[in-house]
Amino acid sequence: MxxxxxxxxxxxxxxxxxxxxxxxxxxxxxxxxxxxxxxxxxxxxxxxxxxxxxxxxxxxxxxxxxxxxxxxxxxxxxxxxxxxxxxxxxxxxxxxxxxxxxxxxxxxxxxxxxxxxxxxxxxxxxxxxxxxxxxxxxxxxASLSSNFPKYIQGMREIEEAGTDKRSEADTILKKYEEALPIRQFLLTNLTTSPIREHLHFRIPIKILAASLDNMGxxxxxxxxxxxxxxxxxxxxxxxxxxxxxxxxxxxxxxxxxxxxxxxxxxxxxxxxxxxxxxxxxxxxxxxxxxxxx
CATH class of the missing domain: 3.40.50.1820 (Alpha/Beta hydrolase fold, catalytic domain)
Incomplete structure (x- = not known):
């Protein structure tokens, strides 16, 4: 060109x-x-x-x-x-x-x-x-459902808590989402890593949080x-x-x-x-x- x-x-x-x-x-x-x-x-x-x-x-x-x-x-x-x-x-x-x-x-x-x-x-x-x-x-x-910012907030709290158990992560997430199938879906992103001490999310929460408006x-x-x-x-x-x-x-x-x-x-x-x-x-x-x- x-x-x-x-x-x-x-x-x-x-x-x-x-x-x-x-x-x-x-x-x-x-x-x-x-x-x-x-x-x-x-x-x-x-x-x-x-x-x-x-x-x-x-x-x-x-x-x-x-x-x-x-x-x-x-x-x-x-x-x-x-x-x-x-x-x-x-x-x-x-x-x-x-x-x-x-x-x-x-x-x-x-x-x-x-x-x-x-x-x-x-x-x-x-x-x-x-x-x-x-x-x-x-x-x-169109605006995203108000649930998605809540999910981001819940995932951030899980990482800040430094939990090692999925059951503990689920307890935290329950404050943001009552439905068990949705919590289970979100927690499929939770993982371990030899370079990280605690459970963490494999998705880049900060990037996705900043991009929520784009998704609408x-x-x-x-x-x-x-x-x-x-x-x-x-x-x-x-x-x-x-x-x-x-x-x-x-x-x-x-x-x-x-x-x-x-x-x-x-x-x-x-x-x-x-x-x-x-x-x-x-x-x-x-x-x-x-x-x-």
Missing amino acids: SRLQKPRNRHAFQRLFKRQLSLAYNLHEPAKAEEGRAPLIFLHGLFGSKQNNRSISKALARDLKRPVYALDLRNHGESPHDPTHTYSAMADDVEEFISKHKIHVPVMIGHSMGAKVAMTVALRSPKTVSALVPVDNAPVD DFPFKDPDEARYDGPTLFIRGTKSHYVADDVLPLIGRFFPRFELRDIESGHWVISEKPNEFKEAVEDFLREKESRDD
Whole structure:
């Protein structure tokens, strides 16, 4: 690019200065893959990891007869840490992962934070994505649930307490979250290290705390600027507020071929109703592929 040339839009300009990270992942392969079926890339939510989607990834690989890549996004799981934690930066990482592993037009599935990453990839690079499944999040700027700052506060208190027992960590976290499944989910990030005296969180709490406002944002504001015309399934929890009815027209402008599937659950759709989630994804992909065949 010459000095006089300018990228077509601000997203292209931002990508000139991106710092891509090499993401950790698990590859779940079926006993016998069917040729011509698009692989799946599975992206977790905030404070999650590839381990959260292990069981459902194995089941989808088995039933859909195709590989499933479950990724750790930056600052999560076993992936590297970086002070920049935005959807554009995470999309950079995922696009680099697709290129590096030579994955041909994957189906992108993402929950919560991962849903916005998947949508960002699809809108930026629509020809690299064969289908899209955002789970309980929408392409809008919206405030995060007030629970997330509380979780950060609880994790900080656990580290400051210098505890050596998970039971003690759980007791501290209970002040911030009553639901045991959510506490167990958060505590999957607790680990030990030969260079650390006490239990600590493997996620960079300081970075993620500073990035909470970013997690409510969405990189694209104008549906006339970018659009993904591929098949898209929005899955939402009926007891959640992240995909309200009044945002459906905007979703339709960004993703004109979208379908909507409601599942009776809260925000943690996949863990609360795994069978219903799996059925929704499988029905969607089988119908898509029957039209393509």
